[in-house]
Amino acid sequence: MSTVLILGASRGIGLEFTRQYVAQGWTVFATCRTEADRIRLRDLGAQTFRLDVMRLEDLAGLAWQLDGERLDLAIVNAGVFGPRDSTLAKSPGDEEFDQVMRTNVLPAMRMVPVLAPLLKPAAGTLAFVSSRMGSITEASGSYGMLYRVSKAAVNMVAKLAHADYGATGIRVVSLHPGWVRTDMGGPNADVAVDESIRGMRRVLADVPAHPGGGFYDFRGQALPW
Template structure:
Protein backbone atom coordinates (compact mmCIF):
# COMPACT_ATOMS: atom_id res chain seq x y z
CA UNK A 1 0.00 0.00 0.00
CA UNK A 2 1.37 3.40 -0.98
CA UNK A 3 2.50 5.72 1.79
CA UNK A 4 0.60 8.94 2.37
CA UNK A 5 2.79 12.03 2.73
CA UNK A 6 1.48 15.43 3.81
CA UNK A 7 3.78 18.29 2.78
CA UNK A 8 2.97 21.70 4.23
CA UNK A 9 4.36 24.54 2.12
CA UNK A 10 4.96 22.79 -1.19
CA UNK A 11 4.61 25.43 -3.89
CA UNK A 12 8.36 26.08 -4.29
CA UNK A 13 11.85 25.27 -3.03
CA UNK A 14 12.31 22.32 -0.70
CA UNK A 15 8.60 21.66 -0.29
CA UNK A 16 8.15 21.35 -4.04
CA UNK A 17 11.16 19.05 -4.27
CA UNK A 18 9.78 16.83 -1.49
CA UNK A 19 6.53 16.59 -3.47
CA UNK A 20 8.37 15.66 -6.67
CA UNK A 21 10.50 12.96 -5.05
CA UNK A 22 7.76 11.33 -3.01
CA UNK A 23 5.38 11.39 -5.98
CA UNK A 24 8.04 9.81 -8.20
CA UNK A 25 8.27 6.97 -5.67
CA UNK A 26 4.54 6.30 -5.97
CA UNK A 27 3.45 7.87 -2.69
CA UNK A 28 0.06 9.44 -2.17
CA UNK A 29 1.19 13.05 -1.79
CA UNK A 30 -1.02 15.74 -0.28
CA UNK A 31 0.71 19.06 -0.90
CA UNK A 32 -0.46 22.34 0.58
CA UNK A 33 0.05 25.95 -0.38
CA UNK A 34 -1.74 29.21 0.26
CA UNK A 35 -2.92 29.80 -3.31
CA UNK A 36 -3.33 26.55 -5.28
CA UNK A 37 -4.47 28.44 -8.38
CA UNK A 38 -1.03 30.01 -8.62
CA UNK A 39 0.96 26.80 -8.00
CA UNK A 40 1.49 25.89 -11.64
CA UNK A 41 4.68 23.87 -11.12
CA UNK A 42 3.17 21.92 -8.25
CA UNK A 43 0.15 21.03 -10.39
CA UNK A 44 2.48 19.56 -12.98
CA UNK A 45 3.83 17.12 -10.38
CA UNK A 46 0.46 15.38 -10.27
CA UNK A 47 -0.25 15.44 -6.53
CA UNK A 48 -3.32 16.32 -4.49
CA UNK A 49 -3.17 20.04 -3.73
CA UNK A 50 -4.98 21.54 -0.75
CA UNK A 51 -5.24 25.19 0.27
CA UNK A 52 -3.66 25.95 3.64
CA UNK A 53 -2.55 29.12 5.39
CA UNK A 54 -0.63 28.01 8.48
CA UNK A 55 -0.95 31.46 10.04
CA UNK A 56 -4.72 31.01 10.31
CA UNK A 57 -6.13 28.49 12.77
CA UNK A 58 -9.41 28.18 10.83
CA UNK A 59 -7.50 27.14 7.71
CA UNK A 60 -5.65 24.41 9.62
CA UNK A 61 -8.87 23.22 11.25
CA UNK A 62 -10.61 23.02 7.86
CA UNK A 63 -7.90 20.83 6.35
CA UNK A 64 -7.74 18.65 9.47
CA UNK A 65 -11.48 18.07 9.20
CA UNK A 66 -11.16 17.19 5.51
CA UNK A 67 -8.36 14.68 6.22
CA UNK A 68 -9.83 13.34 9.48
CA UNK A 69 -9.96 9.73 8.24
CA UNK A 70 -6.55 9.77 6.54
CA UNK A 71 -3.58 7.87 7.96
CA UNK A 72 -0.45 9.95 7.36
CA UNK A 73 2.88 8.12 7.17
CA UNK A 74 5.01 11.26 6.92
CA UNK A 75 4.06 14.85 7.72
CA UNK A 76 6.61 17.44 6.63
CA UNK A 77 6.21 20.98 7.94
CA UNK A 78 8.21 23.09 5.51
CA UNK A 79 6.37 26.43 5.71
CA UNK A 80 8.60 29.20 7.08
CA UNK A 81 9.90 32.73 6.63
CA UNK A 82 13.27 34.32 7.37
CA UNK A 83 12.02 37.74 8.40
CA UNK A 84 14.17 40.84 8.91
CA UNK A 85 17.79 40.51 7.77
CA UNK A 86 20.18 41.68 10.47
CA UNK A 87 23.92 41.42 11.14
CA UNK A 88 23.59 41.53 14.93
CA UNK A 89 21.28 42.39 17.79
CA UNK A 90 18.79 44.93 16.54
CA UNK A 91 15.28 46.16 17.14
CA UNK A 92 12.59 45.55 14.55
CA UNK A 93 8.91 46.34 13.99
CA UNK A 94 6.68 44.25 16.22
CA UNK A 95 4.65 43.04 13.26
CA UNK A 96 7.80 41.70 11.53
CA UNK A 97 8.85 39.72 14.60
CA UNK A 98 5.30 38.49 15.15
CA UNK A 99 5.09 37.24 11.55
CA UNK A 100 8.28 35.18 11.93
CA UNK A 101 7.18 33.64 15.23
CA UNK A 102 3.61 33.01 14.08
CA UNK A 103 4.76 31.32 10.86
CA UNK A 104 7.77 29.38 12.17
CA UNK A 105 6.52 28.40 15.63
CA UNK A 106 2.78 28.80 16.21
CA UNK A 107 1.87 27.39 12.80
CA UNK A 108 3.86 24.15 13.31
CA UNK A 109 2.44 23.77 16.83
CA UNK A 110 -1.10 24.05 15.52
CA UNK A 111 -0.31 21.58 12.73
CA UNK A 112 1.03 19.14 15.31
CA UNK A 113 -2.18 19.33 17.31
CA UNK A 114 -4.36 19.08 14.20
CA UNK A 115 -2.70 16.02 12.63
CA UNK A 116 -1.26 14.13 15.61
CA UNK A 117 -3.93 11.43 15.43
CA UNK A 118 -3.44 10.96 11.67
CA UNK A 119 0.29 10.34 12.06
CA UNK A 120 -0.12 8.25 15.22
CA UNK A 121 -2.60 6.01 13.38
CA UNK A 122 0.14 5.17 10.87
CA UNK A 123 2.90 5.13 13.51
CA UNK A 124 4.58 7.52 11.12
CA UNK A 125 6.95 10.47 11.24
CA UNK A 126 6.48 14.15 11.99
CA UNK A 127 9.23 16.21 10.37
CA UNK A 128 9.89 19.91 10.89
CA UNK A 129 12.26 21.91 8.69
CA UNK A 130 14.45 23.78 11.16
CA UNK A 131 17.92 25.28 10.75
CA UNK A 132 21.36 25.04 12.30
CA UNK A 133 20.84 28.76 13.00
CA UNK A 134 18.40 27.68 15.72
CA UNK A 135 21.00 25.59 17.53
CA UNK A 136 21.94 27.32 20.78
CA UNK A 137 24.76 24.84 21.33
CA UNK A 138 26.57 25.75 18.10
CA UNK A 139 25.65 29.44 17.79
CA UNK A 140 28.62 31.62 16.89
CA UNK A 141 26.88 34.63 15.32
CA UNK A 142 24.06 37.00 16.23
CA UNK A 143 22.91 37.58 12.65
CA UNK A 144 19.30 36.92 11.73
CA UNK A 145 18.22 37.10 15.37
CA UNK A 146 14.47 36.81 14.69
CA UNK A 147 14.95 33.73 12.51
CA UNK A 148 17.35 32.17 15.03
CA UNK A 149 14.90 32.76 17.88
CA UNK A 150 12.03 31.25 15.90
CA UNK A 151 13.95 28.11 14.99
CA UNK A 152 15.17 27.63 18.57
CA UNK A 153 11.53 27.91 19.67
CA UNK A 154 10.47 25.48 16.92
CA UNK A 155 13.05 23.00 18.20
CA UNK A 156 11.46 23.21 21.65
CA UNK A 157 8.08 22.42 20.07
CA UNK A 158 9.65 19.43 18.30
CA UNK A 159 11.14 18.07 21.51
CA UNK A 160 7.91 18.56 23.45
CA UNK A 161 5.97 16.85 20.66
CA UNK A 162 8.31 13.87 20.75
CA UNK A 163 7.74 13.41 24.47
CA UNK A 164 4.03 12.93 23.85
CA UNK A 165 3.82 11.30 20.44
CA UNK A 166 6.90 9.12 20.84
CA UNK A 167 4.86 7.03 23.25
CA UNK A 168 2.49 6.33 20.36
CA UNK A 169 5.24 5.19 18.02
CA UNK A 170 5.63 8.47 16.14
CA UNK A 171 9.13 9.52 15.09
CA UNK A 172 9.49 13.27 15.60
CA UNK A 173 12.47 15.22 14.28
CA UNK A 174 13.81 18.63 13.33
CA UNK A 175 15.91 18.69 10.17
CA UNK A 176 18.51 21.16 8.96
CA UNK A 177 18.46 20.92 5.15
CA UNK A 178 21.95 22.31 4.66
CA UNK A 179 22.79 25.43 2.68
CA UNK A 180 20.48 25.03 -0.31
CA UNK A 181 20.05 26.98 -3.53
CA UNK A 182 16.52 28.24 -2.86
CA UNK A 183 15.03 31.73 -2.61
CA UNK A 184 16.11 31.79 1.04
CA UNK A 185 19.52 30.14 0.61
CA UNK A 186 20.57 32.13 -2.43
CA UNK A 187 22.42 31.17 -5.63
CA UNK A 188 25.81 30.64 -3.93
CA UNK A 189 24.58 27.81 -1.68
CA UNK A 190 26.40 24.50 -1.85
CA UNK A 191 23.45 22.10 -2.30
CA UNK A 192 20.70 21.76 -4.87
CA UNK A 193 17.16 21.12 -3.61
CA UNK A 194 17.38 17.63 -5.14
CA UNK A 195 20.50 16.78 -3.13
CA UNK A 196 19.18 18.23 0.11
CA UNK A 197 15.80 16.51 -0.07
CA UNK A 198 17.29 13.16 -1.06
CA UNK A 199 19.49 13.34 2.03
CA UNK A 200 16.64 14.35 4.33
CA UNK A 201 14.40 11.58 3.00
CA UNK A 202 17.10 9.07 3.85
CA UNK A 203 17.28 10.47 7.38
CA UNK A 204 13.49 10.28 7.75
CA UNK A 205 13.32 6.69 6.56
CA UNK A 206 16.13 5.50 8.82
CA UNK A 207 15.45 7.46 12.02
CA UNK A 208 14.41 5.21 14.88
CA UNK A 209 14.59 7.67 17.79
CA UNK A 210 11.09 8.36 19.11
CA UNK A 211 12.34 10.85 21.70
CA UNK A 212 13.05 13.70 19.31
CA UNK A 213 16.18 14.52 17.38
CA UNK A 214 17.80 17.40 15.52
CA UNK A 215 19.68 16.24 12.43
CA UNK A 216 21.27 17.67 9.30
CA UNK A 217 20.65 16.35 5.80
CA UNK A 218 23.38 13.71 6.22
CA UNK A 219 21.92 12.34 9.46
CA UNK A 220 24.51 13.94 11.75
CA UNK A 221 23.10 15.06 15.10
CA UNK A 222 23.03 18.82 15.77
CA UNK A 223 23.08 20.06 19.38
CA UNK A 224 19.84 21.68 20.44
Protein backbone atom coordinates in the same frame (compact mmCIF):
# COMPACT_ATOMS: atom_id res chain seq x y z
CA MET B 1 1.49 2.81 -0.59
CA SER B 2 2.82 5.52 1.73
CA THR B 3 1.29 8.93 2.27
CA VAL B 4 3.04 12.20 3.09
CA LEU B 5 1.64 15.62 3.95
CA ILE B 6 3.89 18.56 3.06
CA LEU B 7 2.97 21.94 4.55
CA GLY B 8 4.39 24.67 2.31
CA ALA B 9 5.00 22.90 -1.02
CA SER B 10 4.84 25.75 -3.54
CA ARG B 11 8.58 26.21 -4.10
CA GLY B 12 12.04 25.46 -2.78
CA ILE B 13 12.39 22.61 -0.33
CA GLY B 14 8.67 21.79 -0.09
CA LEU B 15 8.28 21.61 -3.88
CA GLU B 16 11.30 19.30 -4.20
CA PHE B 17 9.99 17.04 -1.40
CA THR B 18 6.76 16.86 -3.42
CA ARG B 19 8.59 15.99 -6.67
CA GLN B 20 10.72 13.29 -5.08
CA TYR B 21 7.96 11.61 -3.06
CA VAL B 22 5.63 11.62 -6.11
CA ALA B 23 8.46 10.06 -8.15
CA GLN B 24 8.81 7.38 -5.44
CA GLY B 25 5.13 6.49 -5.87
CA TRP B 26 3.95 8.03 -2.61
CA THR B 27 0.56 9.68 -2.22
CA VAL B 28 1.46 13.32 -1.61
CA PHE B 29 -0.81 15.83 0.08
CA ALA B 30 0.75 19.22 -0.70
CA THR B 31 -0.33 22.62 0.60
CA CYS B 32 0.08 25.99 -1.05
CA ARG B 33 -1.43 29.47 -1.06
CA THR B 34 -2.17 30.36 -4.69
CA GLU B 35 -4.20 28.84 -7.51
CA ALA B 36 -1.17 28.87 -9.83
CA ASP B 37 0.83 26.84 -7.29
CA ARG B 38 -2.13 24.52 -6.73
CA ILE B 39 -2.30 23.73 -10.45
CA ARG B 40 1.47 23.17 -10.68
CA LEU B 41 1.39 20.78 -7.70
CA ARG B 42 -1.66 18.97 -9.08
CA ASP B 43 0.08 18.56 -12.44
CA LEU B 44 3.06 17.06 -10.63
CA GLY B 45 0.72 14.41 -9.23
CA ALA B 46 0.02 15.74 -5.73
CA GLN B 47 -3.35 16.14 -4.04
CA THR B 48 -3.55 19.78 -3.11
CA PHE B 49 -4.88 21.81 -0.21
CA ARG B 50 -5.01 25.56 0.26
CA LEU B 51 -3.20 26.71 3.38
CA ASP B 52 -1.85 29.99 4.63
CA VAL B 53 -0.27 28.90 7.90
CA MET B 54 -0.86 32.33 9.42
CA ARG B 55 -4.63 31.88 9.08
CA LEU B 56 -6.27 29.93 11.90
CA GLU B 57 -9.31 29.21 9.71
CA ASP B 58 -7.06 27.65 7.03
CA LEU B 59 -5.45 25.38 9.64
CA ALA B 60 -8.88 24.37 10.91
CA GLY B 61 -10.06 23.76 7.33
CA LEU B 62 -7.06 21.55 6.59
CA ALA B 63 -7.65 19.58 9.79
CA TRP B 64 -11.25 19.00 8.72
CA GLN B 65 -10.28 17.92 5.19
CA LEU B 66 -7.66 15.49 6.49
CA ASP B 67 -9.91 13.95 9.13
CA GLY B 68 -9.77 10.15 8.84
CA GLU B 69 -6.64 10.10 6.65
CA ARG B 70 -3.68 7.92 7.61
CA LEU B 71 -0.28 9.55 7.22
CA ASP B 72 3.13 7.89 7.22
CA LEU B 73 4.90 11.24 7.24
CA ALA B 74 4.05 14.90 7.84
CA ILE B 75 6.59 17.60 7.03
CA VAL B 76 6.10 21.04 8.58
CA ASN B 77 8.15 23.05 6.11
CA ALA B 78 6.61 26.50 5.47
CA GLY B 79 8.87 29.23 6.75
CA VAL B 80 10.20 32.75 6.33
CA PHE B 81 13.58 34.21 7.24
CA GLY B 82 12.39 37.71 8.08
CA PRO B 83 14.79 40.65 8.27
CA ARG B 84 18.32 39.66 7.23
CA ASP B 85 19.82 42.41 9.37
CA SER B 86 18.11 41.31 12.58
CA THR B 87 20.72 41.31 15.36
CA LEU B 88 20.79 42.18 19.04
CA ALA B 89 21.88 45.66 17.98
CA LYS B 90 18.88 45.95 15.62
CA SER B 91 15.92 44.15 17.09
CA PRO B 92 12.87 43.54 14.91
CA GLY B 93 9.75 45.65 14.71
CA ASP B 94 6.41 44.32 15.92
CA GLU B 95 5.22 43.38 12.43
CA GLU B 96 8.44 41.58 11.52
CA PHE B 97 8.35 39.68 14.80
CA ASP B 98 4.72 38.70 14.30
CA GLN B 99 5.22 37.57 10.72
CA VAL B 100 8.22 35.34 11.47
CA MET B 101 6.89 33.85 14.71
CA ARG B 102 3.36 33.39 13.37
CA THR B 103 4.71 31.66 10.24
CA ASN B 104 7.48 29.54 11.72
CA VAL B 105 6.36 28.78 15.28
CA LEU B 106 2.64 29.12 15.95
CA PRO B 107 1.51 26.76 13.12
CA ALA B 108 4.04 24.17 14.32
CA MET B 109 2.41 24.30 17.76
CA ARG B 110 -1.10 24.24 16.37
CA MET B 111 -0.53 21.37 13.93
CA VAL B 112 0.92 18.85 16.41
CA PRO B 113 -2.41 17.78 17.95
CA VAL B 114 -4.05 17.78 14.50
CA LEU B 115 -1.36 15.61 12.92
CA ALA B 116 -0.75 13.20 15.81
CA PRO B 117 -3.97 11.17 15.36
CA LEU B 118 -3.36 10.95 11.61
CA LEU B 119 0.21 9.67 12.16
CA LYS B 120 -0.54 7.31 15.03
CA PRO B 121 -2.11 4.38 13.10
CA ALA B 122 0.99 3.97 10.89
CA ALA B 123 3.43 4.95 13.67
CA GLY B 124 4.47 7.69 11.27
CA THR B 125 7.01 10.49 11.42
CA LEU B 126 6.39 14.15 12.16
CA ALA B 127 9.27 16.20 10.75
CA PHE B 128 9.90 19.87 11.31
CA VAL B 129 12.11 21.62 8.77
CA SER B 130 14.15 23.61 11.24
CA SER B 131 17.65 25.01 10.78
CA ARG B 132 21.09 24.70 12.28
CA MET B 133 20.68 28.45 12.91
CA GLY B 134 18.20 27.42 15.63
CA SER B 135 20.81 25.45 17.55
CA ILE B 136 21.41 27.16 20.90
CA THR B 137 24.59 25.15 21.44
CA GLU B 138 26.09 26.29 18.13
CA ALA B 139 24.99 29.95 18.30
CA SER B 140 28.05 32.10 17.75
CA GLY B 141 26.62 35.50 16.83
CA SER B 142 23.30 37.28 16.52
CA TYR B 143 23.10 37.60 12.70
CA GLY B 144 19.59 36.50 11.64
CA MET B 145 18.48 36.77 15.28
CA LEU B 146 14.74 36.66 14.68
CA TYR B 147 15.02 33.60 12.41
CA ARG B 148 17.38 31.89 14.87
CA VAL B 149 14.97 32.49 17.75
CA SER B 150 12.05 31.17 15.69
CA LYS B 151 13.90 27.97 14.76
CA ALA B 152 15.06 27.44 18.36
CA ALA B 153 11.36 27.66 19.25
CA VAL B 154 10.47 25.18 16.48
CA ASN B 155 13.05 22.81 17.95
CA MET B 156 11.38 23.13 21.34
CA VAL B 157 8.00 22.33 19.76
CA ALA B 158 9.61 19.23 18.22
CA LYS B 159 11.07 18.12 21.57
CA LEU B 160 7.72 18.68 23.30
CA ALA B 161 5.88 16.77 20.57
CA HIS B 162 8.34 13.91 21.05
CA ALA B 163 7.80 14.07 24.83
CA ASP B 164 4.01 14.07 24.54
CA TYR B 165 3.50 11.72 21.58
CA GLY B 166 6.68 9.62 21.28
CA ALA B 167 5.21 6.91 23.47
CA THR B 168 2.28 6.54 21.05
CA GLY B 169 4.73 5.36 18.38
CA ILE B 170 5.01 8.64 16.47
CA ARG B 171 8.59 9.60 15.63
CA VAL B 172 9.23 13.36 15.86
CA VAL B 173 12.39 14.82 14.35
CA SER B 174 13.85 18.23 13.56
CA LEU B 175 15.78 18.56 10.31
CA HIS B 176 18.46 20.90 9.03
CA PRO B 177 18.33 20.88 5.21
CA GLY B 178 21.77 22.42 4.76
CA TRP B 179 22.30 25.85 3.24
CA VAL B 180 20.20 25.26 0.16
CA ARG B 181 19.86 27.13 -3.13
CA THR B 182 16.23 28.27 -2.88
CA ASP B 183 14.61 31.70 -2.74
CA MET B 184 15.44 31.74 0.97
CA GLY B 185 18.95 30.28 0.73
CA GLY B 186 19.93 32.37 -2.31
CA PRO B 187 22.11 31.50 -5.29
CA ASN B 188 25.36 31.27 -3.30
CA ALA B 189 24.15 28.51 -0.98
CA ASP B 190 26.29 25.40 -1.10
CA VAL B 191 23.69 22.63 -1.41
CA ALA B 192 21.43 21.94 -4.41
CA VAL B 193 17.81 21.45 -3.47
CA ASP B 194 17.58 17.94 -4.98
CA GLU B 195 20.66 16.84 -2.96
CA SER B 196 19.21 18.27 0.26
CA ILE B 197 15.91 16.50 -0.24
CA ARG B 198 17.52 13.17 -1.20
CA GLY B 199 19.52 13.41 2.03
CA MET B 200 16.54 14.30 4.22
CA ARG B 201 14.50 11.50 2.66
CA ARG B 202 17.28 9.06 3.61
CA VAL B 203 17.21 10.39 7.19
CA LEU B 204 13.43 10.10 7.31
CA ALA B 205 13.49 6.54 5.95
CA ASP B 206 16.22 5.29 8.30
CA VAL B 207 14.34 5.14 11.58
CA PRO B 208 16.84 3.05 13.60
CA ALA B 209 19.71 5.47 12.85
CA HIS B 210 17.58 8.57 13.37
CA PRO B 211 15.18 7.94 16.24
CA GLY B 212 12.51 10.34 17.46
CA GLY B 213 13.56 13.21 19.66
CA GLY B 214 16.59 14.02 17.47
CA PHE B 215 17.84 16.95 15.39
CA TYR B 216 19.55 15.79 12.18
CA ASP B 217 21.12 17.43 9.17
CA PHE B 218 20.49 16.31 5.60
CA ARG B 219 23.62 14.13 5.70
CA GLY B 220 22.27 12.22 8.69
CA GLN B 221 24.56 13.87 11.25
CA ALA B 222 22.99 14.45 14.69
CA LEU B 223 23.08 18.14 15.67
CA PRO B 224 23.14 19.63 19.16
CA TRP B 225 19.94 21.43 20.21
